Amino acid sequence: xxxxxxxxxxxxxxxxxxxxxxxxxxxxxxxxxxxxxxxxxxxxxxxxxxxxxxxxxxxxxxxxxxxxxxxxxxxxxxxxxxxxxxxxxxxxxxxxxxxxxxxxxxxxxxxxxxxxxxxxxxxxxxxxxxxxxxxxxxxxxxxxxxxxxxxxxxxxxxxxxxxxxxxxxxxxxxxxxxxxxxxxxxxxxxxxxxxxxxxxxxxxxxxxxxxxxxxxxxxxxxxxxxxxxxxxxxxxxxxxxxxxxxxxxxxxxxxxxxxxxxx
Ligand SMILES: Nc1ncnc2c1ncn2[C@@H]1O[C@H](COP(=O)(O)OP(=O)(O)OP(=O)(O)O)[C@@H](O)[C@H]1O
Ligand SMILES: [Mg+2]
Numbered sequence: 293x294x295x296x297x298x299x300x301x302x303x304x305x306x307x308x309x310x311x312x313x314x315x316x317x318x319x320x321x322x323x324x325x326x327x328x329x330x331x332x333x334x335x336x337x338x339x340x341x342x343x344x345x346x347x348x349x350x351x352x353x354x355x356x357x358x359x360x361x362x363x364x365x366x367x368x369x370x371x372x373x374x375x376x377x378x379x380x381x382x383x384x385x386x387x388x389x390x391x392x393x394x395x396x397x398x399x400x401x402x403x404x405x406x407x408x409x410x411x412x413x414x415x416x417x418x419x420x421x422x423x424x425x426x427x428x429x430x431x432x433x434x435x436x437x438x439x440x441x442x443x444x445x446x447x448x449x450x451x452x453x454x455x456x457x458x459x460x461x462x463x464x465x466x467x468x469x470x471x472x473x474x475x476x477x478x479x480x481x482x483x484x485x486x487x488x489x490x491x492x493x494x495x496x497x498x499x500x501x502x503x504x505x506x507x508x509x510x511x512x513x514x515x516x517x518x519x520x521x522x523x524x525x526x527x528x529x530x531x532x533x534x535x536x537x538x539x540x541x542x543x544x545x546x547x548x549x550x551x552x553x554x555x
Contacts, residue, residue, distance in 0.1 A: 326394035329490055329521035330356040330379055335388035335398075337374050337544075348374040349385065350544030356537075358393075358489075359519040361512075363532050366541035372525045373418075373494055375541065379523060380413040380492040381405050393489065410439050414483030416493035420475040422467040428454060428478045429463045435485045453481035458507070473504030480511065490521040497528045506530075 325331040337349035348371040356362055356379075364372050377383040378390060381397045384405070390398040397408060415421075422431050429450045436446035454460045457477040467475055476496065483491060496512070497505040509530045515522055516534055524531055532538060540548040 325391035327358065328355055328391070328393075329358050329360065330354065330390065330392055330523075332379065332390040332398075333388055335375075335378060335385045335390065337371075337378060337383070337385050347544050349378060352388075352544070352546055354379075354539075354546065356521060356523065359521055360536045361516045361522040361534050362524070362537050362539060363535040364523065364525045364539045364541055365527055365532070366547075370542045371544040372541055374544075376492050376494055376523060376525055380415055380490070381409045382413075382415065410435055411486055412488050412490055414486070414488040414491045416476075416480050416483045416491065416496050418494045418496075418498060420467070420472075420479045422475055422478060422482070424467050427464050427466055428459060428470065428474075428481075431467070431478055432481045432485050435482060439486050449485065450481070453484060454478075457481050473500045473507075476500060476504065476508065480508065488520075490523070491515060493522070493524045493526075495525055495527075497526065497531065 331354075333353050335349050335352040335354075336347065338345040338347050350371075352375065364375065366372055374383070378385050378398075379392075381390075381392065381400070384400075385398055388398060389396065392408075392412060395408065397405060400408065409415075423434065426434065429447070432450040432453055433443075433446045436449055437443070441449070451460065451463070454463055457480065459474060459477055459481075462470060462474055462478075465474075467478070470478065480496070483493075493512075497508050500508070505528075509528070512522065512524070512531060513534055524535075526532065535552055537552065538548075538550040539546055540550075
């Protein structure tokens with residue numbers, strides 16, 4: 293792990309006041325941001341540890357077009373997961389503004405944010421995050437029932453996704469009865485369940501065997517063709533090859549944004 297910059301609470305407070313002032317002065321309009329999957333301005337995310345704060349995201353501004361595939365890469369501890377969580381509405385920033393599809397999500401109450409997430413952003417986590425007491429099928433049905441789909445339809449949708457993932461014979465399995473690759477495929481099916489316009493994936497091909505890894509890469513290629521907005525934290529060359537834009541991230545900051553024309 294690289295050494296993180298540790299800043300005092302006083303410094304952080306002063307800098308947050310400054311960045312909030314900047315955001316207000318910028319006066320970003322919702323209308324202006326409708327054409328983008330993401331517009332974020334001056335994002336800051338700090339984690340408090342004892343008397344110190346770690347600035348995991350440090351004044352990040354970014355625009356992501358609808359239907360773009362973005363790869364975020366950078367060393368361990370750079371703040372990639374933290375940034376992904378902010379962009380997908382899993383966490384809220386300490387300061388700064390995020391619009392997603394024209395909706396300002398950065399200061400939503402948790403209840404509204406979780407509803408927004410359910411319909412707009414599908415997360416694929418590095419450690420799968422399946423609910424351990426639910427079967428594969430039930431894990432996929434879970435977000436469908438939260439969004440109000442009736443059980444019969446949810447079952448059909450879950451089954452369709454399980455078949456797509458090559459897991460129809462693992463329907464009744466609990467997560468601990470599945471291999472890592474199978475768990476990851478259930479997790480992807482769950483992320484796709486409500487057909488969200490944006491998919492966020494954190495190292496989706498890490499720690500998987502070659503065959504499953506290729507299956508998941510092909511799936512992302514297919515998702516890209518379906519015009520979903522996709523944000524992937526990865527170091528995988530194949531996935532990087534699918535990117536419309538590669539963001540190099542370190543120490544909470546964007547070091548470089550490379551636009552790939554031919555994609
Ligand atoms: N919940 C938390 N509480 C306190 N500090 C945290 C928390 N999550 C992350 N951090 C700190 O924030 C920094 C960025 O972490 P993050 O997980 O976003 O990095 P990352 O780039 O995803 O790293 P990796 O490649 O290892 O997954 C790290 O220094 C980490 O220790
Ligand atoms: Mg991470």
